[in-house]
Amino acid sequence: MTTQVLSKPQQKARLRLGPIALIVLLALISAGLIALWSGDPYALNILTYTFLFAGLAGAWNIIGGYGGQFSLGHGAFFGLGAYIVGSLYFNQQATPLLTLLPAAAVAAVISVLISWPTFRLKGPFFAIATMAINEVFYALANYFDDLTGGPAGLAIPFKPAWENLIFVDRSSYALLMLGYMVLVLLATHIFTNCRTGHYLVAVREDEEAAAAIGINVTWTKCVAMALSAALTAFGGGLFAMYIRMIDPPTVFTLAETGVKFALLALIGGAGTLFGPMVGAVAIVPLETYLRGYLSDYRPGMTLIVVGAVMILAALFLKHGIVGALRKHFGSQP
Amino acid sequence: MHEALSVLVTGVLLGGVYALISLGLNMIFGVLRMINFAHGELVMLGMYGTYLCVTYLGIPAYASVVIVAPALSVVGYALHRFIMAPLHSQPNMQIFATFGLLILLENAVLALTRGETYTVPSSMGIPVEIGELYVGLDRLLIFAIATLLAVGTAIFLRKTMPGKAVRAITQDRTSAQLMGVNAKRVFSFTFATGAAIAGLGGVLLAPAYSLSPYIGGNFILAAFAVVVLGGLGSVAGAYFGGLLVGIVESFAGYYIDPALKQAIWFVLFVVVLVLRPSGLFGQVGAEEVGLRPQH
Numbered sequence: 003m004t005t006q007v008l009s010k011p012q013q014k015a016r017l018r019l020g021p022i023a024l025i026v027l028l029a030l031i032s033a034g035l036i037a038l039w040s041g042d043p044y045a046l047n048i049l050t051y052t053f054l055f056a057g058l059a060g061a062w063n064i065i066g067g068y069g070g071q072f073s074l075g076h077g078a079f080f081g082l083g084a085y086i087v088g089s090l091y092f093n094q095q096a097t098p099l100l101t102l103l104p105a106a107a108v109a110a111v112i113s114v115l116i117s118w119p120t121f122r123l124k125g126p127f128f129a130i131a132t133m134a135i136n137e138v139f140y141a142l143a144n145y146f147d148d149l150t151g152g153p154a155g156l157a158i159p160f161k162p163a164w165e166n167l168i169f170v171d172r173s174s175y176a177l178l179m180l181g182y183m184v185l186v187l188l189a190t191h192i193f194t195n196c197r198t199g200h201y202l203v204a205v206r207e208d209e210e211a212a213a214a215i216g217i218n219v220t221w222t223k224c225v226a227m228a229l230s231a232a233l234t235a236f237g238g239g240l241f242a243m244y245i246r247m248i249d250p251p252t253v254f255t256l257a258e259t260g261v262k263f264a265l266l267a268l269i270g271g272a273g274t275l276f277g278p279m280v281g282a283v284a285i286v287p288l289e290t291y292l293r294g295y296l297s298d299y300r301p302g303m304t305l306i307v308v309g310a311v312m313i314l315a316a317l318f319l320k321h322g323i324v325g326a327l328r329k330h331f332g333s334q335p
Numbered sequence: 336m337h338e339a340l341s342v343l344v345t346g347v348l349l350g351g352v353y354a355l356i357s358l359g360l361n362m363i364f365g366v367l368r369m370i371n372f373a374h375g376e377l378v379m380l381g382m383y384g385t386y387l388c389v390t391y392l393g394i395p396a397y398a399s400v401v402i403v404a405p406a407l408s409v410v411g412y413a414l415h416r417f418i419m420a421p422l423h424s425q426p427n428m429q430i431f432a433t434f435g436l437l438i439l440l441e442n443a444v445l446a447l448t449r450g451e452t453y454t455v456p457s458s459m460g461i462p463v464e465i466g467e468l469y470v471g472l473d474r475l476l477i478f479a480i481a482t483l484l485a486v487g488t489a490i491f492l493r494k495t496m497p498g499k500a501v502r503a504i505t506q507d508r509t510s511a512q513l514m515g516v517n518a519k520r521v522f523s524f525t526f527a528t529g530a531a532i533a534g535l536g537g538v539l540l541a542p543a544y545s546l547s548p549y550i551g552g553n554f555i556l557a558a559f560a561v562v563v564l565g566g567l568g569s570v571a572g573a574y575f576g577g578l579l580v581g582i583v584e585s586f587a588g589y590y591i592d593p594a595l596k597q598a599i600w601f602v603l604f605v606v607v608l609v610l611r612p613s614g615l616f617g618q619v620g621a622e623e624v625g626l627r628p629q630h
Contacts, residue, residue, distance in 0.1 A: 137598070312435025
């Protein structure tokens with residue numbers, strides 16, 4: 003008798019990278035870009051902003067994209083992080099290395115306290131309420147001027163040292179922001195593949211059905227919001243040490259922060275791992291370039307372009323760049 | 336006592352401004368359930384339109400309403416036709432697109448004016464004495480017109496056939512269409528009316544405020560807050576909600592701190608929104624109507 007050997011099912015020879023491998027690959031390419039442009043402060047500034055906003059849009063994407071909760075108030079958490087880190091450094095000379103994580107934790111707690119009641123609101127009402135919360139933070143930052151410097155803001159003195167997260171060399175900042183972006187990507191990947199992450203997508207798709215199979219809807223949203231807010235505040239702290247000048251309009255202006263995080267994520271593709279990063283790569287360098295190129299001409303020209311891009315993206319790019327590419331190449335959305 | 340009365344009058348007059356803007360937004364957001372963040376920019380365009388009429392046509396500021404309001408209704412029609420209608424029943428994308436329009440219009444005007452501020456001359460700026468209080472005649476006019484407009488829109492929506500058709504369409508689109516209501520036309524018409532009210536608001540505000548591209552952005556969140564606070568689609572809600580926000584802002588600014596006046600009514604707004612999502616004057620459950628996907 004001969005034993006019959008069952009043939010193994012044929013494996014497709016197509017190369018398919020897992021998300022972690024893709025993140026590592028992206029990090030290596032980005033680090034290569036930083037090395038390539040290490041002598042060019044203009045290019046490094048663009049890279050720094052691109053990585054930072056890719057991270058911030060990614061943080062928004064957790065609750066806004068995967069959770070479908072269209073928050074426009076993430077500027078509040080961004081500003082909170084920037085003010086906690088900036089003010090503790092300014093007033094107590096506390097190193098950002100020790101204050102970044104507590105700032106993220108404070109933002110997470112505050113975000114849950116605010117969101118827990120606000121999550122009762124659906125769709126546009128949630129968006130409007132979060133905008134109002136952003137404006138409350140704006141007013142409070144102006145009011146408590148012994149902590150925040152009020153309307154005049156906080157000017158953080160330039161004392162280069164790695165423990166201050168202040169560097170003479172701009173490529174260090176670019177690497178720092180790259181690290182932040184990778185952190186957000188990894189956190190998103192891990193969270194969306196855990197049980198609560200799957201619950202979150204179920205809640206986004208159909209809240210009543212999710213509740214019916216026993217998912218605690220509000221709790222799920224709150225966990226996602228806490229993670230999102232913590233990562234946003236962390237980015238805010240890094241931003242404070244990069245620009246070293248924090249005032250209420252810089253961190254709380256809707257078009258510059260809260261709405262912009264959503265804009266980048268939506269243009270790239272909300273609810274996808276790499277979408278926010280794609281959006282940041284598409285928009286931030288363009289915006290920085292236009293700002294330099296058009297600002298001599300007339301005021302406001304850059305934002306005219308940003309506004310037009312938003313309208314066109316809403317009309318013609320509903321699933322973002324990533325969604326459009328997936329549709330084009332025929333893989334499932 | 337005199338002090339409190341004076342703060343109250345200031346608040347009521349400011350509330351008249353909020354009510355005036357909210358009445359237009361109420362048509363678009365409250366009745367049609369469309370999220371138009373660029374509504375404040377329509378008011379802003381109305382103000383600049385008034386400036387153009389006064390400067391180049393030489394007509395009195397308030398008379399320019401005959402040109403500005405129809406012009407704004409055309410803008411509103413185009414806005415509905417090309418942006419809002421394609422995004423029907425996608426509220427998040429409406430927020431996104433109209434916020435883009437807000438940024439676009441604000442900065443287009445900034446680029447055109449190069450950041451210069453303009454003022455519209457009028458003979459109504461003189462304060463009149465009522466009892467022991469001095470009140471700007473222009474503000475008094477805003478309050479009076481807002482009141483008339485509230486009564487007018489309420490009668491239109493409740494008593495006339497076109498008004499009933501508008502309400503029917505938002506409550507149940509399919510049934511209303513089966514009854515012979517032309518949904519597309521009603522939507523365009525109502526949106527254009529809301530924009531024309533914004534234009535009227537712009538004409539009335541132009542002599543009272545100095546013109547800046549950002550003035551619409553200052554009003555828009557307040558107007559949304561008022562419409563939600565008052566109850567979606569409720570004309571009385573938009574009117575009294577506007578007055579309430581004005582009075583709260585005035586008292587908070589005088590007795591607590593000017594820096595916190597907006598923060599206080601924003602907190603009030605969020606609390607009301609959470610405790611009573613249907614608003615102070617709205618029907619319970621009204622906030623759900625028209626946001627469900629309709630075919």
